Amino acid sequence: MSSAPVPSTEDNVVHGLDYPPDFLSSLSVLLSRPHPHTPIRALSASQFATIHHTAINSHAPDHVLFPFLHGLEGDNQQQNAFFSVTSDTPVIPPCFRGLIWVACEDDDTPSSDDGEDSDTVASDDSDDEPGSDGGDMGHSFALDIDMDIDTDLDLDHSHRPEAPSSPASTSPSLRPLDTTCDSDPDNALHMHPVQPRAPRIYTNTALARDRSASASSSSTSSSHSFSMPSPSTPGTSLDSPPPSCLPLGPPSPEPRPHTAPLIASGFAPRDILQLNADGNAEFVPLRVPDGISLRNFDIQLPIYATLSDIIVYSRRGATRAAFALAEKFKQAVEARAGSRIPYNVFVLDATPVELRTKLKHLLVGPHTINFAQREKDEMRELTRATEILTVHAPGQDDKSVDVHPWTPGLGQVFLGNVNDVPFYPGNPSDPLARGIDLLDSAGNSPLDGMGYDVCIECRVRAPRPALGFLLSAQEHLMELERRWQASGGKGPRPPPNAAAIVYLPFPLIPIVDEMTLFLEFLEKLLNPTQQRGFGRPAKILIWSSDGYTESSVLALSLIMAMRSMTLPEAYLELQVVKKRSFFVYETDVRLLRAVEGRLARERHAKLPSPRRFLFGPTRANSLSSDFNSSAMSASYEDPGNAPIVSMRRPRASTSPLLPSLVDDHQVWFDDPRFDGSFPSRVLPFLYLGNLNHAGNAYMLHALGITHVVSVGECALIPPPTDSAPGVAVAPSPTKMPSPVAASGGSDRRGSLYIEEREGRIKVLDIKGVCDDGIDTLEPQLAPICDWIDRAREQGGKVLVHCRVGVSRSATVTIAYVMKYLRISLIEAYLIVRSRRLSVLIQPNMRLLYNLCGWEVKLAHERAAGDMERLHRELARCSNWPYLAREVYLLNEKYLHA
Structure with missing residues (x-):
């Protein structure tokens, strides 16, 4: 099994974020670095908006980043062997640049709205030539801050808006070398910029406790106890009120957000950096879990950070602490140097007022989603x-x-x-x-x-x-x-x-x-x-x-x-x-x-x-x-x-297509392929299920399902032909065959193969898509969604399935929900996730990355050439490393229960 090769014609093409020829040279230089390293530059709020738009809009094809993002630079030889990559020659993307922004919280005290702090260094737009010492601004920083300084920085996660405001405290320094790269258990709730929803009114004790816990302390998604059980765990873990009445106190107030603005989908320094034995900053080393995994979402940020430009910002403006943090990132970038393209570090030079006015579509606010709560x-x-x-x-x-x-x-x-x-x-x-x-x-x-x-x-x-x-x-x-x-x-x-x-x-x-x-x-x-x-x-x-x-x-x-x-x-x-x-x-x-x-x-x-x-x-x-x-x-x-007496009733609309010789619904219920539950209804006309659901044709008729999308798993299997000697039954093109005839004389189960041949159920069979982290659905999402849409317009109901109903078919279902409901990837993912009930869906990483590209494509379709609307649509699109980490945190409570 080998990875998809990168076409040689693309070797010199920069995928992802690419700048116009004169863009970088137009920026103010804060600190020059010797060739071939790039200087630390300043970005205005407008320039950040432009870069953000460009980075989201330029979604790289999945073959550029995969299989590299599976963790091929780690020491997991099984993983490398699975993708036919040796440790000596890892498949590093030759020309890719991502974008990550990091919040430097040098002070928990919110800044004033006029935004000028005593230690904020104003940007100098003097004529700085590329490669020069950076003019007055570069010299002023260089006099006070050295690349080797071990400045204490605020690296906790309290900058997220759900965390309650608290007095300033001593800020922890960068993590030591031997700490794990797992997310800090005390980080705050999960956010992403999507459309808001009206808040629910909680009327009982259990939910009052739930909200009180969220307000009193920051927590990861794994700390939320509302349970969507894993397939192997029938119970739930939400504290249920006892059967007697319980006292209900007044609802806990919502956590008070910081008054200073915060950019959504960002990270804290400790998520990416650590100090090595010499006291220098370096990227958190990659620790690939043992065994072969196609869902290593927890390592995406450390991998992606090494392929990205870094923007450091403070809610208080361009502070000295923000510049000191930028220097730490510059140390890590230069220690990692070796790619065909250089990576940059920027400091955002913008006051809180400028952030609110020029980046309002990117800031945390009422439109921000909390993954676990949603x-x-x-x-x-x-x-x-x-x-x-x-x-x-x-x-x-x-x-x-x-x-x-x-x-x-x-x-x-x-x-x-x-x-x-x-x-x-x-x-x-x-x-x-x-x-x-x-x-x-x-x-x-x-x-x-x-x-x-x-x-x-x-x-x-x-x-x-x-x-x-x-x-x-x-x-x-x-x-x-x-x-x-x-x-x-x-x-x-x-x-x-x-x-x-x-x-x-x-x-x-x-x-x-x-x-x-x-x-x-x-x-x-x-x-x-x-x-x-x-x-x-x-x-x-x-x-x-x-x-x-x-x-x-x-x-x-x-x-x-x-x-x-x-x-x-x-x-x-x-x-x-x-x-x-x-x-x-x-x-x-x-x-x-x-x-x-x-x-x-x-x-x-x-x-x-x-x-x-x-x-x-x-x-x-x-x-x-x-x-x-x-x-x-x-x-x-x-x-x-004792015999069970069937209390029959007219079938009416519940099973309009069951063959007349099938005398009751026990046929599909007794089918060994029926596991006790129906496929999951995601939309009134759209079901998500597994291969057994697709093969139980009489159950499909009972649910009114008229169309089936088979994603990589063919359900069109001819029924057994173990009829008695001398018995031969030919299917009639005008009359529905009896279940006995359809199965060769001995099996009364329905067959999707027969139903499709007779034209009673239409099947779209997508071949050649394995759940192996190698195959892609990127070019097929659009035609599949169009086929489902035509089925809906004809009044049909559609079942989408793969083998288990958690990865490939879930990807297709999420893609259609995004298009049909005109919502973001995050919203569609959580909707499908909730409607799958006790089955935990999880597209593999490559397929989830396909959905990021699909989200960009849909944004362009909805904008229809309107650039202002396109900016708004792309602003809520998913940033891959942030999405990957949030999905990991959301799954952690189920996978490690």
């Missing part, structure tokens, strides 16, 4: 409380009753996350003694006036639902109804006060008897025909911390019980009809199958369960014998012990 917000928005079940009175249905998100008089179940749970802001242990009006809905309207009677928290280690606790909850709701009637209230009872909500725990993996007991309890609260003193049907919120991991099992079980559906039908009801994304692990399918079997046998027998009397008038006489005999079983019930 990931949380996207996930919470995706799984916010939505109605998944409405129970009508006899003779009513969705057409005869105007059903709103919250409809009085109807039993309703909502599925949500921790942000949707109302908590009483006080001590609810004795609400009556405190004179609380239990019928006052204060604090119990988290979404559009909705209020809940019961909130069920699903989590792994939740206590099992004790029968006595359920009976107490039932009695509590009946007491609320009696109080409402006694108060002379008319109409349906309003939602109770937050202190009077019933909070119930429910474990992720209960036993079958406990599940059916709990389902019967909920059915009693929801069913309008069995009120018996309850008053109006209940409003129930089922929730887990992330909104899907622990709560999907209970939600599906309740739909099966209340709607008399099979498990596959419940899947489609939740995903297609209710448009609610969810995730079920393979280990949970067995429990769901057992619950399905129990419910089907009870419906088939048409006999009430003995436990139905637990909640009736004579329940006290049956508590001991029934509960002890049924609820103490510690094993799943095997649904194979």
Whole structure:
């Protein structure tokens, strides 16, 4: 396996940042250096804006930087051998120049708006000739500061705006030689200039703690605990409130940003420099992790810095400390010299006022994104409380009753996350003694006036639902109804006060008897025909911390019980009809199958369960014998012990193309390629999945998917032809073949190969793209996105897949989301990341770099020749080293959990 060669015709072409012939000579020289080294020069704010625009706009083709960026200069021989590179002849980009800007925080005290500091050295625009001593400015600096000076510089990360302001403290010096190159765990939150979003209003204790922690201390993304679990970790790590009410104090104030401006997507000196044994500055040495990795995002900054021009700036202007830091960088650049092109070091000579006026599109501000917080917000928005079940009175249905998100008089179940749970802001242990009006809905309207009677928290280690606790909850709701009637209230009872909500725990993996007991309890609260003193049907919120991991099992079980559906039908009801994304692990399918079997046998027998009397008038006489005999079983019930009776219903629009000979949805559900969860719905018409999803053609029909994009993994595999001797079935061009005929007589599974040949599903098969860090998607993103767009315009739905659904297909999906929603790479990446639910997407480095180039291409398309708009569009484009580091920090909490 070898790397793509660099064409010899490009050997003398400077890729990336390239200056006009007279640009560098026009800049003021701050400190001259002997040939062949370049001097330290001054940049104005306008000149920095020009350089930034040029650097982002001149995205180098990926073959210029890859495979070098994988870390071929390190001592990882396995990595080098994988890319067919020896340690003696590393593939160093011959002519590439990047751009990095570094903040010198010589003083934590914000500067005044007029921007002139006592130690700021004004720029001198005297006639300095190239190669001269630098005129008065160069001499004035040279008299006071020497290249070997060991000036203490502020190298921490407190210059980021999310960090709270603090008194000035002793600044640490450059890191010693033997320290690691990992990012400092105390650095601040993650930022990038993209479009702002309205802040969320946090209404519960867990999120209040979350915001308070962010405000009280700076932290990396790995310190944020909102969990999108890795595929091997079904649990989540966000602190979930206990099932009882918790006090809620006033929300913590937002961290106060520095008044002086800060340029977004920059770095601190310690991220790039360290002191060697002689006390001189050098670039942080490259430490490539052991083994072969295509996702070494943590080493991108040290590599990229050695191929870049460095701009040093201070929020206080062109200070002496900024110049001293520039000298340190000059030491490192000259020690690294040997490239075909020289690299430069600049000092930004601009006051805070000039930064605000001339670089306002590049500064940290309200438009700046916090990677970790945006990931949380996207996930919470995706799984916010939505109605998944409405129970009508006899003779009513969705057409005869105007059903709103919250409809009085109807039993309703909502599925949500921790942000949707109302908590009483006080001590609810004795609400009556405190004179609380239990019928006052204060604090119990988290979404559009909705209020809940019961909130069920699903989590792994939740206590099992004790029968006595359920009976107490039932009695509590009946007491609320009696109080409402006694108060002379008319109409349906309003939602109770937050202190009077019933909070119930429910474990992720209960036993079958406990599940059916709990389902019967909920059915009693929801069913309008069995009120018996309850008053109006209940409003129930089922929730887990992330909104899907622990709560999907209970939600599906309740739909099966209340709607008399099979498990596959419940899947489609939740995903297609209710448009609610969810995730079920393979280990949970067995429990769901057992619950399905129990419910089907009870419906088939048409006999009430003995436990139905637990909640009736004579329940006290049956508590001991029934509960002890049924609820103490510690094993799943095997649904194979008795036949499962399929409660069929018209398929309507949920599966319009299933062959008529396939009698129910069990076909695709029982397919060994089905792993318990659907592909991830990223947009209403766009799914992201794996190779097994693409091969399960009947499942694709059930979801309404009409187009498939196969990225490097062909799903068009002919079905087996193990038919019985003498049996030959020819496919008909006019009639859909039976699944038996399509598979050769013995396999009832659907085949994408057959469906594509018959024209029922269109397939775009992208060949020759391996997830190996060598193959590129750069030239194919545009035609793939155009193909998806045509499918959308035709009313189709598209599945994009590779083998696992995390790298190649994720790259294509991110590219399309960027184009369709007209958003930045960072926003699209976090949207797709959140919608992949429990699967952690991660394009390999080369593919993520392809998306940086795609972002520049889209910026030009949107600008359509308008240079002012192009400046704005490119200002929010991703800087590769910054993007790589933020992705690494965002993934670290999952990869090292």
